[in-house]
Amino acid sequence: MLKSKLNVLALLISASLLAACGDSTTNIVEKDPIPIEDDHDHDHETGAGRLVISDKDSTMLRVYNLEDGDLLGQFSSISKASALYASASQRFAMVVQRDTDKVEFIDGGLYQEDHGDHLHPYEEDPRLMSLQLSESRPTHVTTTDKQIAIFFDGNVATSSVAKVAVLNDDQINTGRNDYPVLTYSTHMHGAAQARGEMLVSTIRDAATASTLPDQVGIYHVHGDHFHLEQEFDLRCPGLHGSAQNKDYVSFGCTDGVMLLKQDGERFIASKVAHTTDFTGTMRIGTLEGAEDARHFIGFAGATVFSVNPEAGSLSKVDWQAATGASIIGYGFADHGEKFVLLDSTGALSILNYNAEATTGAAFELADKVQVTSADLTTMPTGSQLQLAISAADDKVYVADPLSKTVSTIDLEEAEVTEKQELGFVPHKLVWLGIPAGHKEH
Incomplete structure (x- = not known):
C-alpha cells in the first residue's frame, strides 16, 4: 500500500549509480535482499506488487514497492516512454518509445518459479534488462499470460515496413533475441494477437491510401518467422482495436465487430453489425478482453458496448458518463469480477461483470469514485490521469500529473484509501507483481 510519508528526495540522494546497457542509466536504492521463507504462504511478502512510473519531464522511470x-x-530509458505495458507474467515493464523506435524492459523484481510441489516466489531489486527491440514505430502491444505481441507500424517516410515480434518473459529475462518476427511488405497501423504457435494479425493492401488494414490473416510460426496459412474474405474496413479470450479474437471495424472463432488450427470469421445505438460515424475502435471472460467490451468514444461473441450481439453499457467526458483508462479488475472505467472528469466507474449473461448487460454499474475534484482543464500539456490495475488484489492506482500524486482506490470499499506525493510529474504507469491466480497459498 502506498504511504504518503515517503520522502522521495531523501531516497534519491541515497541512490547509487550503476552501469547499464546502451544509452540508459540505472540507479538502485541499496537495500539488503528480503528473504522469503519457504513456508508455501507468501502473499504477505509480495501481495501488493510494485508500480513503475515514468517522469513526464525526463527519461526517468521509478519503481515503487506497494x-x-x-x-x-530508478532507471533512465533511451528516450521518453510513450507507453508502459506489463509483460505476459507481469514481471517486466515494457517501456515503449514509439518516436525513437525502441522498446526496453524493466524487471520489477517479483516473480515465482515452479518447485514441483509449490510455486516459490522471489523478491529482488528491480533492474534494467539488456534486451532491446529496435524496429520502426512500436505502437500496439497485446499480451496473454504466456506471450507478448508487439506491433511495429513501420514508417512510409523512411520506407520501413510493419513488423510483429512475438516473445515471452523467459526471452526478456535471458536477453535472447530468438523470438519470431512477422515482416510485412508495407507499413500499416495494425493489430496482432498471439495464440501459441499461431499469430492472428492484420493485412493491408499497399495500394490503399489508408494506413488502416481491412483484412485479417492467420500466421503460423516457422522458426524465426511466420507463414500466412489462412486469409479471410470477410472484410473489416478501418480495422482498429483487437482483443482475445479463450475461444475468440475480435477486431473493431467501421461497420461492426469482426469475430474469429478458433476451431483447432482453423478459424471461422463472422461479423456483429452495428445496432441502432450507433449513430453518425460512431464505431468501435478499442476492444478489451480476458482469457476467462466470455464477453468483450468495446469503446465507441465514450459509449461502451458489451460484445457477446457466442450470441453475436452488441449491448450498450449504462455507465452514466458525465457530459463531455472521455474514457482515459480501463480494464478488467478484481480477478476479472469487475471492469473499471477512468474518465476525464476524474471519476472511476466500477462495473460488476456477469460472465453468465446471455442477453442484456453483462457489465452493470456498481459504484463510482471521484478520485480528484481538481480542475483537470489545467492539466499540463500532453498529460492526463493514468490508471494501473493490480492483478493481485482489488486495488487500482491513479496517477495525477496535476497534483503529482498517486492514489490507491479500494474497489470493494469504493473509496480512495491512500495518496502518495511523488515529487515529479507522472506520465505513464504500470502495475507489476505476481497475479493472484498464480500464487501458491
Missing part, C-alpha cells in the same frame, strides 16, 4: 511506498529503483 507494500510500504519505498522507492526501490
Whole structure:
C-alpha cells in the first residue's frame, strides 16, 4: 500500500549509480535482499506488487514497492516512454518509445518459479534488462499470460515496413533475441494477437491510401518467422482495436465487430453489425478482453458496448458518463469480477461483470469514485490521469500529473484509501507483481 510519508528526495540522494546497457542509466536504492521463507504462504511478502512510473519531464522511470511506498529503483530509458505495458507474467515493464523506435524492459523484481510441489516466489531489486527491440514505430502491444505481441507500424517516410515480434518473459529475462518476427511488405497501423504457435494479425493492401488494414490473416510460426496459412474474405474496413479470450479474437471495424472463432488450427470469421445505438460515424475502435471472460467490451468514444461473441450481439453499457467526458483508462479488475472505467472528469466507474449473461448487460454499474475534484482543464500539456490495475488484489492506482500524486482506490470499499506525493510529474504507469491466480497459498 502506498504511504504518503515517503520522502522521495531523501531516497534519491541515497541512490547509487550503476552501469547499464546502451544509452540508459540505472540507479538502485541499496537495500539488503528480503528473504522469503519457504513456508508455501507468501502473499504477505509480495501481495501488493510494485508500480513503475515514468517522469513526464525526463527519461526517468521509478519503481515503487506497494507494500510500504519505498522507492526501490530508478532507471533512465533511451528516450521518453510513450507507453508502459506489463509483460505476459507481469514481471517486466515494457517501456515503449514509439518516436525513437525502441522498446526496453524493466524487471520489477517479483516473480515465482515452479518447485514441483509449490510455486516459490522471489523478491529482488528491480533492474534494467539488456534486451532491446529496435524496429520502426512500436505502437500496439497485446499480451496473454504466456506471450507478448508487439506491433511495429513501420514508417512510409523512411520506407520501413510493419513488423510483429512475438516473445515471452523467459526471452526478456535471458536477453535472447530468438523470438519470431512477422515482416510485412508495407507499413500499416495494425493489430496482432498471439495464440501459441499461431499469430492472428492484420493485412493491408499497399495500394490503399489508408494506413488502416481491412483484412485479417492467420500466421503460423516457422522458426524465426511466420507463414500466412489462412486469409479471410470477410472484410473489416478501418480495422482498429483487437482483443482475445479463450475461444475468440475480435477486431473493431467501421461497420461492426469482426469475430474469429478458433476451431483447432482453423478459424471461422463472422461479423456483429452495428445496432441502432450507433449513430453518425460512431464505431468501435478499442476492444478489451480476458482469457476467462466470455464477453468483450468495446469503446465507441465514450459509449461502451458489451460484445457477446457466442450470441453475436452488441449491448450498450449504462455507465452514466458525465457530459463531455472521455474514457482515459480501463480494464478488467478484481480477478476479472469487475471492469473499471477512468474518465476525464476524474471519476472511476466500477462495473460488476456477469460472465453468465446471455442477453442484456453483462457489465452493470456498481459504484463510482471521484478520485480528484481538481480542475483537470489545467492539466499540463500532453498529460492526463493514468490508471494501473493490480492483478493481485482489488486495488487500482491513479496517477495525477496535476497534483503529482498517486492514489490507491479500494474497489470493494469504493473509496480512495491512500495518496502518495511523488515529487515529479507522472506520465505513464504500470502495475507489476505476481497475479493472484498464480500464487501458491
